[in-house]
Amino acid sequence: MSKLEHIIYDYLLDQGFNETTAAYLNIAVLLIALIILAIVIDFVSRRVIIQIFNQLAKASKTNFDDLLVANKVPRNLAHIIPLLFLYEFAPAVFIDFPYGRNMVENTLQVLGIILILNIVRSLLHTLNDYFKTLPNFKDKPIDSYIQVIMIFAWILGLLSAFAIITGIEFVEFITTIGAASAIILLIFKDSILGFVASIQVSINDIVRIGDWVTFEKYGADGDVIEINLSTVKVQNFDKTITTIPTYALISDSFKNWRGMTDSDGRRIKRSLNVKMDSVKYLRKEELKNFKKIELLQSYIDHRQGDIDKHNQSLNVDKTMLLNGRNLTNLGLFRKYVQSYIENHSGINKDMMIMVRQLAPTSQGLPIEIYAFSADKRWANYEYIMADIFDHVIAAVPYFDLEIFEFPSGKNSKPTLDFEDLASRGID
Known part of the structure; x- marks a missing residue:
């Protein structure tokens, strides 16, 4: 035994203490002194290492070292020095107690594993924060990969700690634990599924x-x-x-x-239902009134000219309006809506603009507007779409058309024919 390790022990024996008491007091005093020295070393090493990292962070143009400091990487690294100090000198304190010495060594090894895990976690969080500042990684699920690495690190750390505590060789311990792999897979089922999903989502x-x-x-x-x-x-x-x-x-x-x-626009795809019994052919005298609509003037002149030429070439009997080709109020309405949308300031003119008929239903004939708003912001998009349909719905009566709607309580009440009731002798 070295003189230094028993200096308190020898002193107590000289003072008349028995060997057992002297041995325990020797351990207590040396252990307290060792802990105090470790705390001092930890304090000094933290101050020095953190100061070094702060200076590097100020001098560096990248923010990676700033993130290292923010995630306490230097602080965790500083704990390595006092831990190594304890691992080197603590066993000497228990030199007369082999069982206690083994316990201290095992405890310090487990603390070393925990410290390494904390360092790894701090580094991973730093990488996570750093990648999120890069444009190419800002929208990637980096958190998922960090969590997966940490799970494997914790599993490896826990298995190492159990191997140290139980005194079993690590490889032998892993072989033994392999029998419980089914249970492990069951416990981490969601994590495994999430990991696979994260990879597929990213790729x-x-x-x-x-x-x-x-x-x-x-x-x-x-x-x-x-x-x-x-x-x-x-x-x-x-x-x-x-x-x-x-x-x-x-x-x-x-x-x-x-x-x-x-994309360059947000789709508008909405329809209104027109009553089919309001659709009709238009006579020439009726077209004069529709020519007052500025968006239809040139269209009616050009279209009606083509229709007249066609009917004359085939010598169509126009005493009945059904014969030959004719303009309809619904066709003019569709053309008007198309022209109105094409001239609307809120519509992207470079994307598809279409006004079309859908299949007739029991609620009427759907006329669908298909276009793309130039402004994709939700509030502005809704305003543009509402502005278009405010105008279109108000324009429907000008074409002698009606929009279908289910009868309300006001207009669904039966009307009474009093003359008919009187003729049947009903007062």
């Missing part, structure tokens, strides 16, 4: 952070704010947060509006 570019998605199954309709290993967070337009399992992105159907936001 196939299915969803990015910032995308507007609609997921009716989960009641989600808003912007993706986070993609991690187990969940995707969607901030709905009412500012509520909906969480969706990550693997649902590849197992269920949802709508991603990125294509619309990346």
